[in-house]
Amino acid sequence: MSDVLVVAAHALRESLRRRVFAVVVCLTLAFGALYAWGTDELFQDVNDFGPNQFGLDPRVLAGATILGLAMFGTLFLGVVLAVFLTLGAVRGDAERGLLQPLIVRPLGRRQYLAGRFLAAATVAAAYVLIVYAGAVVVTGVLGDWWPTQPVGAGVRLAAAVVVVAALALLGSIFLSANANGIAVLMVFGAGLLGGLLGSIGDALGSHTLQTIANTASWLLPFEALYRDALRVLVSEVPGVTGAIVQLGPLGGSHDAGPLLLPYTVLSLAAVGALAAFAFGRSDL
Amino acid sequence: MASRSATGGRIERARPRLHSARVPTALAVTGLTKRYGTTHALRGVDITVGEGELVGLLGPNGAGKSTLVKIACGLVRPSGGTAEVCGAPAGTEGARRALGYLAELFRFPGWASADELLVLHQKLAGSDGGAAERAELLELVGLSEARDRRIETMSKGMQQRLGIAQALVGRPALLLLDEPTSALDPAGRRTVRGLLEELRGRGIAVLLNTHLLSEVERVCDRVAIIDRGVLVAAGRPDELSRPGGVEVVTASGVQAFTAASREDVPAIVERLVHAGERVYEVRLVRSSLEDAYLAALEAPPAA
Numbered sequence: 106m107s108d109v110l111v112v113a114a115h116a117l118r119e120s121l122r123r124r125v126f127a128v129v130v131c132l133t134l135a136f137g138a139l140y141a142w143g144t145d146e147l148f149q150d151v152n153d154f155g156p157n158q159f160g161l162d163p164r165v166l167a168g169a170t171i172l173g174l175a176m177f178g179t180l181f182l183g184v185v186l187a188v189f190l191t192l193g194a195v196r197g198d199a200e201r202g203l204l205q206p207l208i209v210r211p212l213g214r215r216q217y218l219a220g221r222f223l224a225a226a227t228v229a230a231a232y233v234l235i236v237y238a239g240a241v242v243v244t245g246v247l248g249d250w251w252p253t254q255p256v257g258a259g260v261r262l263a264a265a266v267v268v269v270a271a272l273a274l275l276g277s278i279f280l281s282a283n284a285n286g287i288a289v290l291m292v293f294g295a296g297l298l299g300g301l302l303g304s305i306g307d308a309l310g311s312h313t314l315q316t317i318a319n320t321a322s323w324l325l326p327f328e329a330l331y332r333d334a335l336r337v338l339v340s341e342v343p344g345v346t347g348a349i350v351q352l353g354p355l356g357g358s359h360d361a362g363p364l365l366l367p368y369t370v371l372s373l374a375a376v377g378a379l380a381a382f383a384f385g386r387s388d389l
Numbered sequence: 390m391a392s393r394s395a396t397g398g399r400i401e402r403a404r405p406r407l408h409s410a411r412v413p414t415a416l417a418v419t420g421l422t423k424r425y426g427t428t429h430a431l432r433g434v435d436i437t438v439g440e441g442e443l444v445g446l447l448g449p450n451g452a453g454k455s456t457l458v459k460i461a462c463g464l465v466r467p468s469g470g471t472a473e474v475c476g477a478p479a480g481t482e483g484a485r486r487a488l489g490y491l492a493e494l495f496r497f498p499g500w501a502s503a504d505e506l507l508v509l510h511q512k513l514a515g516s517d518g519g520a521a522e523r524a525e526l527l528e529l530v531g532l533s534e535a536r537d538r539r540i541e542t543m544s545k546g547m548q549q550r551l552g553i554a555q556a557l558v559g560r561p562a563l564l565l566l567d568e569p570t571s572a573l574d575p576a577g578r579r580t581v582r583g584l585l586e587e588l589r590g591r592g593i594a595v596l597l598n599t600h601l602l603s604e605v606e607r608v609c610d611r612v613a614i615i616d617r618g619v620l621v622a623a624g625r626p627d628e629l630s631r632p633g634g635v636e637v638v639t640a641s642g643v644q645a646f647t648a649a650s651r652e653d654v655p656a657i658v659e660r661l662v663h664a665g666e667r668v669y670e671v672r673l674v675r676s677s678l679e680d681a682y683l684a685a686l687e688a689p690p691a692a
Contacts, residue, residue: 111512122500202496206555209462209490210513211482388465 108212112220117228120190129186133236136178141243144171148248162346168250169339169350175240176338179233180262180331187229187270188289194221194274197282199389208389215381218274222377225270230263237262253341261334264369265327269293271373272327275380278387296321296328303332304357322361326369332359415440415487415563415594416461420470423456423618430456432618433470438563441592443585445605445626447682448615454598455493457615458565461596462490475562486515489556491549493567493598499541503532503551506540507558514559526554529587531580545572553584557593564588564595570604582608606678614685622685629681633674640667645674 120126147167154163195218198204208217237259245251252258272292276285303318305311322329336358339350351358416438423431431453438444448454459465461472463480477483497506507523516522527533530550540548549572556564570578578601585608588595599605605612606626614622614629622629634647635654639661646657651673658668676684 108513111509115509119498119500202492202494203498205464205492206490206495206497206510206552207513208464209485209488210510211486211515212513213482386466389459 108216109220109223112207112212112217113224113227116190116221116224120224120228125189129182129232133182133232136182137236137239137243140171140175140178140240141247144243144247147171151248160345161349162344164248164250165342165346166350168244168248169252169342171248172240172244172250172252173335173338173350175244176237176258176262176331176334179236179240180265182236183229183233183262183266184269184290184293184327186232187225187266188273188286190225190228191221191270191273191277192286192289193282194218194225194277195384195387196277196280197285200281205389214384218377218380218384222271222274225274226267229266229270233263233266234259252338254337257337258334261330261337261366264366265330265334268325268327268330268369268373271376271380275376275383278380278383292325293327296325297331299325300328300332300357300359303359307357318359322359323368326365326372329359329361329365330369332357333361333365336360414438414473415442415475416596417473418457418461418470419472421457421460421467421472422469423453423460423465424468429618431460431467431470434615434618434620436613436620436623438594438596440562440594441589442610443589443595443597443608445609445612446596446598446615447600447602447605447612449686451617452615453618454615455567458490458567458596458598462488462565486559487561488563488565489558489561490565491552491556491567491569493571495552497540497548497551497555499539501540502537503527503540503543503554504536506551506555510555510558516559518559522558526557529557529584530554546574546577549573550577550580553581557588560593562592562594564593565598566595567598568600569597570599570601578604602677602679602682612678614682616686621688622681626678629685630678631676631681633676633680636672636674637661637668638670638672640669 148164151163151167193201195204208214238255241252241255241259269289273285273289276289279285280288299318299321302314303322306314306318322332336351339347339358341347342350414437416436418434418436421431421434422429434453434457436444436446436457446454446457456465460467461474461479463485466480472479474484475487477487501509504523504527507526510516511518511522518525524533524536527536530553532547532550532554535543535547535551540551543551549569553566553569556566570581573581582604585595585597589608589610597605597609609626611625612623612629613620632650634645635649635651635657637644637646637657644661646653649657654671654673658671661668
């Protein structure tokens with residue numbers, strides 16, 4: 106275990122010293138400022154709306170929609186961070202000659218992978234939780250709308266980036282850093298597209314599109330986690346407003362059922378086992 | 390061992406083995422093979438490195454030297470045969486605990502200082518040497534002044550010396566050095582040469598993979614020459630080099646007696662003087678390790 110922590114600490118120290126975190130903090134502050142500005146403008150406009158005949162609550166609609174958008178932005182930033190922390194962990198570092206001096210130490214290859222995963226997953230998950238919490242607070246303070254289950258949605262969002270970090274680490278065993286980064290971001294995009302198709306399928310009643318979306322959700326659980334996070338966020342909004350916000354931004358909310366979180370844990374274990382097996386057999 | 394024909398000059402490949410029977414074994418490689426698809430990188434190589442021995446591994450590019458070293462330190466899995474480090478199969482934790490390694494193409498994190506790099510490797514090697522070990526290693530490679538200097542600001546030669554210090558963290562019994570002097574200037578090479586001799590004095594076994602024959606000739610106890618995955622010649626440097634005759638410098642120029650030996654010198658000089666030549670110098674010629682190396686590579690494969 107101590108070897109795992111040594112590798113994780115080394116990876117984190119590298120990110121700190123390379124000023125990765127400084128860049129991330131600056132860009133996130135910019136994102137937060139823009140989000141606060143946009144939210145403030147939105148709620149000022151919404152407060153001018155009068156009562157409407159459909160029973161729509163404009164404040165709830167605005168709050169849920171913009172926080173849903175913020176969740177997508179947070180997920181995207183978290184995924185980019187997770188990918189950049191892991192994309193060259195094995196093949197990329199081996200090609201640069203960074204990996205070999207570490208791997209010939211008594212440290213095992215599994216411990217190395219575990220350390221890199223621990224560092225990336227911790228940083229990306231913490232980042233997502235902090236940015237998401239900031240968005241919730243901004244939305245609540247500026248618009249006086251608070252989600253009823255903010256923690257559940259945040260946990261699912263954090264779990265989604267952990268899944269992406271694991272996939273990027275697995276990819277780093279087979280692909281060079283550039284190829285892996287491109288591949289993982291394309292897989293991420295494909296997963297979101299699957300979710301979008303699912304929403305369209307739900308609206309049109311198309312079983313084919315729903316099947317595609319469900320398959321994508323189980324193959325790429327980060328997508329299912331994101332849509333489930335949106336569901337948790339708006340699950341207790343009643344009436345017409347609730348029906349509309351459940352359509353949500355960029356894929357919409359979707360109830361993946363109670364097996365999603367256990368399945369995510371199992372899929373992480375499967376990805377970890379595959380990565381350990383493949384890395385153990387690869388020549389460096 | 391390589392054998393020469395009676396006519397001299399050519400070394401015939403006779404499945405040489407590089408064994409050290411007189412000292413405990415730090416590295417034992419037996420019948421080692423490695424295939425990459427249809428390419429045979431190693432075809433049954435036998436090499437041993439005894440405790441405190443300094444063995445040079447020579448061969449042209451693509452001969453399989455780096456593959457052999459990588460198998461020994463567990464970076465590459467063999468297709469056949471065995472490699473053991475201090476009695477533990479290569480690649481196992483026991484084997485990795487006993488060795489230090491400097492790769493041919495290595496890089497250290499540029500943001501770290503020399504001291505931070507050594508701290509990291511101390512943690513990974515489980516070394517309890519602390520600051521004293523780090524100071525000793527940096528002094529050994531002549532980098533005491535660069536203790537807190539960031540690696541990215543160091544020259545390639547300094548990084549190579551730091552690499553040797555890194556490989557020595559935890560006092561390994563076997564040091565595997567893959568081209569450790571490739572980026573060094575003559576002064577740096579001399580430093581490394583002295584370092585290798587000191588390591589031998591401390592009882593550390595070294596397998597030195599290099600193209601620099603002069604380095605090997607000066608410091609190595611034994612030499613192994615690999616070509617196309619086969620060990621083609623092995624032995625002490627003085628065993629591999631051979632007498633090359635006698636050269637006599639006279640007033641009329643240098644006269645070569647290629648078949649002559651030391652015992653023939655008085656008669657040759659007497660004959661020349663008798664013929665009216667003025668003799669200024671007599672030289673006994675020995676083939677260099679370079680000659681032996683080239684001869685080994687040109688020899689036909691063993692039947």
